[in-house]
Amino acid sequence: MSAEYNPPLKTVGNLAVMYIASFALVVFFAITLQQIGAPVHYGATLMVSFLATTWLFAGFFAGTMRLSVFHRAHEAGAAPQVGQAVAAGLISSMVYLLLPGEFYQSGLDALAIYFGWMLGAVFLAILAAPTYASARTVTLTELLVNRDSSMAMRIMCLLAVVICSLLLALVQFQAIGRVGELLLGIPGPIVVSVSAAVICICILFGGLQSLSITRAMIYPVIAIAFLTPLVWLSAKLVGFPIPQFSFGAAALQPVSEIDAELLKAGFATAEEMFSMTSKGQQLDSFNFVALILCIAAAIAAMPHLVQHFGVLGGRAKARRSGVFAVLFLFIVISAAPAAAAFTKLELYSSLLGLQLFDLPINAEWLFEAGNISAASLVSLCGEHPRSLEQVISACGGSEEHILSVQDIGVELDMAMFAMATLGDLPMIVKMLLATGALAALWSTADGALFAAANTLSEDGYFKNFQTKSPLGIRLFIARITILTLTVLVAAGAVWMNGYGRFLFDCAFAIGASVLFPLLLMKSLKLPVTPTCQLAAMTGGMIVTIVLLLLTSVGMDMQFGTGDEFVASIPFLTDSLLPINSGFLGMMVAFTFLGAGSRRMKTKNYSTVSD
Template identity: 25%
Template sequence: MTGTAAKTRSYFRRLARYYLWFTLCFALFLGALAILEHEGMPRQWIGHLYMFATIVLYAIIGVVSRTSNVSEYYVAGRRVPALFNGMATAADWISAASFISLAGTLYLHGFDALAYVMGWTGGYCLVALLIAPYLRRFAQYTIPDFLAARYGGETATRQGSIVRALAVGGTIVVSFTYVVAQIYAVGLIASRFTGVDFSVGIFLGLASILVCSFLGGMRAITWTQVAQYIIILVAFLIPTIWLSMKFAGNPVPQVAYGSVLPKLAAREAQLAADPREAEVRARFHARADDYAARIAALPHSWEAGKIEAQRRLDKARGRNAPLTEVRSAERELLDYPRTADEAARAWTELRAANLARAQPPEPHAEPFPGKTREESDIRRNNFLSLVFCLMFGTAALPHILMRSYTTPSVHETRVSVFWTLFFILLIYLTMPALAVLAKYDIYTALVGTGFDSLPTWVSYWANVDKSNPLISIVDINGDGIVQLAEIAIDGDVLTLATPEIGGLPYVISGLVAAGGLAAALSTADGLLLAISNALSHDIYFKIVDPGASTQKRVTISKLLLLAVAFIAAYVASQKPADILSLVGAAFSLAGSTMFPALVAGVFWKRANFAGAIAGMATGFLVCIYYMLHTNPMLGGNLDAVWFHIAPISAGVFGVPAGALALVVASLVTAPPPRASGGLVAHIRAPE
């Protein structure tokens, strides 16, 4: 035992030395780029250097950590120390939604967006208390492994296979939805780095994802994620500390932004009462009324609009108008709705968008603002529902729970959970500060600027994705001055643009982009491995070919990982939704499908095969039905929501439905075999 402890300490010290050297080299790399920028190196070259350096770094770790050993490939040999497992899990957890989108959502929605911070943090507390240590005691490779053994019994192979197949299905649906959001973010950042088209950026970033997960599985992913967390932390803190010093004179943003909130509130009140702002909002309201009139006059309005678009094109061509005018008329005709039904959908969305921009700015720090008590109550209920979904979804995410298997012991798993929470909170407590500081900067520096002197970052980000501009500032009232209502900014751009908004050098902008890329890649790696391992280990090895060699199992996993990665990249290139919406759907599906079966499997001996099947199937079907029934992007209708709950919070119905089905089905059928009860006793036994 003493020899083992000495080896463990030596291994920990060696890892600590490696990552200290990595941090030092990273700091020197940043310093060198800052000097090169000062000496006049073009920005695009700096972006290429960041992209090249990060891909090479991850490739080196992947090559050094390559393995064909099953235990190393699936669970990193179960020898990752608690501190480093905490850093890796935090990087796995701080996805593109956290790094890129969350601060932007807080900027756009104020207090309401704190639901994400509370839900994700609270969810990891559930992981620590209810699931992680017990999964480590079980000591297998995947989540379906646990569910199959718990509900299938040692001899009931057919039942175990059914539970395993359902759990694999849930893992794939949840992880695939989540990974599409990460790859979307990879494309956004890669295009920012290199200036290539968004779709090309997706496949460029995909190389970074595959180089680690393909070569070394969980072993390579773990050591890459530790390095990625260091990059994420540095990239997020530097611009936030800069803004904190700029506006509050305090380098601790988590404390300092409280003094900026009253200034922001005063500026919000000033803008709400500004007559020029009111004029712009009135124009947006008029546009919304125009779309409403068009919708009411369908199909005649659609026919008349198409004829008018064709007439403008013919007129431009007939008088030999400038090429730009002709191209604009051609694009207008091409983009015109092809049918009256398509026009109804498009005009309804445009009407809603214009109505939203016609509203005065909501106070950032006011909880659940609403014109009436009923409207305020609806917002409060949606806030609580989202917290609920994110908490229970977090506690059932396969790629996060898999990390419970990588530590040397149950005790190390518990310590690892503490470190994970610590490293996550370093970022999460900073995000509300970043949102407030960036918002105050935009409200005071950008608003009121002349259109002839807009900062360069506005035009840059407007051109990153021309089909769906990330920022748009248009002089609606023609006064030549930027009004707040004239600014349309995508939440996904705020964190990436923060250094430029705050006036920092481009080298810091590149650093933030590298941090966002690290966040997206770290989570994508874990998700792709969860999917490929579920297919190769739980379907191929456990059901199709139990006699497969270890080499064959790892090879199958790598091939499946490649296939899933390219399918996810293709789906992401179609831009199915914004990052946070995709992530919210993944959490609702995870909580509804997996959470009741996981927790009952640990804490309730009476839970049986029928209960697990009923719980997983019912939770999934209720959740997916509500999403399809109410989400406009999926063909649903927002007017069909239950109790005014938004589609992103579908899990608020799926989780209770799944839990109720599990309990009822377990009670009305025969108790589970004694082996299942013995498994519960084993995983809950004292250490």
């Protein structure tokens, strides 16, 4: 490496400031376009194009022909910026799209996902970050396996990393298609293809460096886009612009008053009321704890997050950037309950108690076609409203039918957008929300694709088959792998629509049961025999996959046919959640590792940490 080489990642702090200024200008132009009467999709196109330009710019700006820079960016990252990059990776479809919906539907139960996510970020900061940065490895697989590990162990580890990353990328691409269709009015396959091309160009040229630059620049956009509608509504309703503190007085209180009136009048039963303030419906103590630990363990060992600490040159810097990531995540994720509460309030205040013939007058937005279509976000009597006749027919045929709590539904992954639409927020805020969603999805998909491709090319091709391969060939293979995987995942997302939650469960359960136990042993420098490591990985993966399949699809391998296995554990739970298969797999893995650790001590082996 020549001394005069100045990695672009070093300038990311200044870049991020300039980027935010440019983004503000773009928003200003979009508002101006709207004010002069240009069609709504002009503004939306402008903002999404700017977003795509960010990825392309980072790709070309950080483009390199050096393998070491492609993999580790010359260790030029600064702690706060890498923290931003990790936080952008942490805010995926689950946080941006699904978590508000989970709070909306499950109330207190969703706290398990919330706390699991936060705890995972903490584990990432104190365990994975310093270990990965100090080991100076290129992939997570390289960190987890030892020099004396067998081929089977290497392949097992490689498989786990690739499966986790690809499943996660697939979930993000599916969500990208859905956001494009519902919010931007563009067909899903087109949005997915364009997104795949943009992401692929970015990581193809610049590798980990462009990934870190993009994510560090894009984090403020994600945070601003997620928080703006909530701050707006909070300020509008109670005059206090911090939704994390105001959603009680602004939304929960009015909703509970409406609930009480409905109960008193006999229009609804206690079970139909908003569950956010009552006890959870589904999770017992075991599932609650297992869900927290499973999500936390998976996040701590997620390859697309851990790899970022490779651009930092030391344990202390990596730990500090991990702590910054926790802070940046907390700023965004802590507003998710407020989003759920505001969504409920807006649904209640806009639709509840209306007679069907009133809808075209009092809720005309329901039938308006537009870029952000309300009809796709809410459902009345179980169907998305397309016309008044269709709604009347779905609600039993009488136009005097009064809409009650059980008649009104919302698409759970689109709860935030439903809130913005029902809250009658300006179109620019809705466009900002959609842009932020795309940014969050892209910034998770790119990292997951890069982690999978890097693992396949480095650990699959180079370490196992062509150990004397020249650097140029290795870089070429890495890029070809990125290209191939991007095409495959994008095609998979278009072909396989739905099952997002199942894929997410699979990725997290495998990450928790296979990768985390080894990462923990490695972080704490606890010695384990290679045989027990292999047994732990294999046992954890088999238990997880078998239980996951049985509890999710059953023996006929089809969803929702009713033959799903109900896994009960005496004295603990009557029905295991599918994702918690990962927790049981993790316990199996730890049992093997514990046995291996004791054997190691007895035989007085030297430590396996390299």
